[in-house]
Amino acid sequence: MIRRPTRLLTTAVAGTTAVLLLTGCGGGDGGGSKANDKIAGADTNTKTPTSPTPSATAAGRPQIELPSDLTYTFEWPKTGDKDKDAVLYDSQQFIKAVDMAIAEQKPLDAGYRFYSEGEAAAGSQKFIQEFVDYKDRITGVRRFYAAKVQVNDGGTASLVYCEDQNKAYNKSLKTGKTEVTSQSKDNYVVYSSRLRVNKQGIWVTEKLASQRGSSVCQP
Template sequence: MNRPLRLATVAFTASAALLLTSCGSGDDESKDNDKIAGAGQGAEKSSSPSASEATDVERPEIKLPSDLKYKFEWTKTGDKSKDAVLSDTEQYVKAIDMAIAEQDALHKSYRFYSEGEAAAGSQKFITEFVEYKDRITGTKRFYNAKVNVTGGKQASLVYCEDQGKAFNKNLKTGKTDVTSPSKDDLVIYSSQLRLNKQGVWITEQTTSDRGSAAYQS
């Protein structure tokens, strides 16, 4: 039976037609990066936002398989709040993948960075991997992030993901399900976040749209 999964950070209802052009400009850049993705193993760029400055908060430690890499092409905006939104979203993305790798649909790591609909959607998504005894391997690329902060405590974030070099790996057999390049490799996300009392940006809602023709060059 074919797995009903094509990798995503969170698998929610596709929507947000107004976002369709956001990933298109990344296609050429993606092709250039593909040339070095294997050699660089998806290391994060040095310009990627640093961890949130809420240093008094005890954050969950993120431990991921050595064969799962990331390329967060999110440069610092120069705005402290916006950079913190990007940083905490990075941790949320990785926390979901750690929950998948550890086969724990109720893992405390992703629940630290999400609540409400986002947490429920992440749980459902992780559960599918647990049922198939799969995890994610390869390199995941994130780019074209657009952040807006309102009143210092509410934020919206739109960003793109290229999953062309990320695949499902079965934990029982060790076999990686390598798929051919597809328009479905590109996903756009739109998230709503809020700043909690601990100073952590919590993702509350996320929608995704996969493989739209508007992404293709």
């Protein structure tokens, strides 16, 4: 279980949205003081790729490099809808980019800021900073499932999904030791996000909320 923090960002509507979309679905997230002087998401002029297709090699996308002991399972089958699949792909990249910033101990890393803006970027910065403060990173397996995506008029989308953190742990960068925790209902987390497609066709996350121990994500 990833212990710190329990939430990336809190929004008033997140809990209700998650319950409505996921009820009944079963199981099967070195900058020091200098980094704190800036707020992630404030600069929206970052150069972005021209291709809207979800391709890992699209020009301008940041290269995401993660520790070999951190892996992912995304049980998010393609929907066949171009926009929905792009939302899912870019959300995956955002998750990985945040973990890369944690591993590299960079609260203002450009990777996650490429895939997020506003409240989501600011919340991710705080999330990353806590790991930096504790000199920890994430190891193990992060499993994501039960994704529900809705693309709206006007270039916005909503995404709700579950995570099983039973095999994801904190690893100390000071000692190299992994804090292995036992399985628990608190290891199941539901997320609710709001995204917007930018001019370059990237679905950036603007708002993100999470609830630990959610019954809608229990197996």
